Amino acid sequence: MTHPVLRVPRDEVLSGTAVRLTDGAVTVCLVRVGDDFYAIGDSCSHGAVSLSEGEVDAEGLVVECWMHGSSFSLLDGRPQSLPAIKPVPVYEVTVEGDEVVVRS
Numbered sequence: 203m204t205h206p207v208l209r210v211p212r213d214e215v216l217s218g219t220a221v222r223l224t225d226g227a228v229t230v231c232l233v234r235v236g237d238d239f240y241a242i243g244d245s246c247s248h249g250a251v252s253l254s255e256g257e258v259d260a261e262g263l264v265v266e267c268w269m270h271g272s273s274f275s276l277l278d279g280r281p282q283s284l285p286a287i288k289p290v291p292v293y294e295v296t297v298e299g300d301e302v303v304v305r306s
């Protein structure tokens with residue numbers, strides 16, 4: 203079984219921000235906090251809104267859905283606040299040279 207791999211130049215992701223990556227089959231919200239990277243499913247489990255368009259809380263390691271305000275953990279994908287109640291997927295992220303690589 204092969205796993206989709208998404209790549210982005212490391213310098214294209216600024217600390218404290220999120221970017222949306224997709225290969226057409228998998229879409230992730232990639233977040234950078236300092237030199238650490240996190241990838242969770244981009245689609246909010248409440249209303250299918252793009253989480254990468256939300257605010258990143260670098261201290262709390264969450265991203266907040268802009269539609270209704272649920273915050274999702276960058277560590278385990280679980281919502282930290284209502285109205286969302288279901289987690290989003292979490293993806294493996296590695297830094298390989300100058301690239302950030304996301305595998306599912």
Ligand code: FES
Nearest residue numbers: 246248249267270
């Ligand atoms: S659409 Fe994300 S919290 Fe409602």
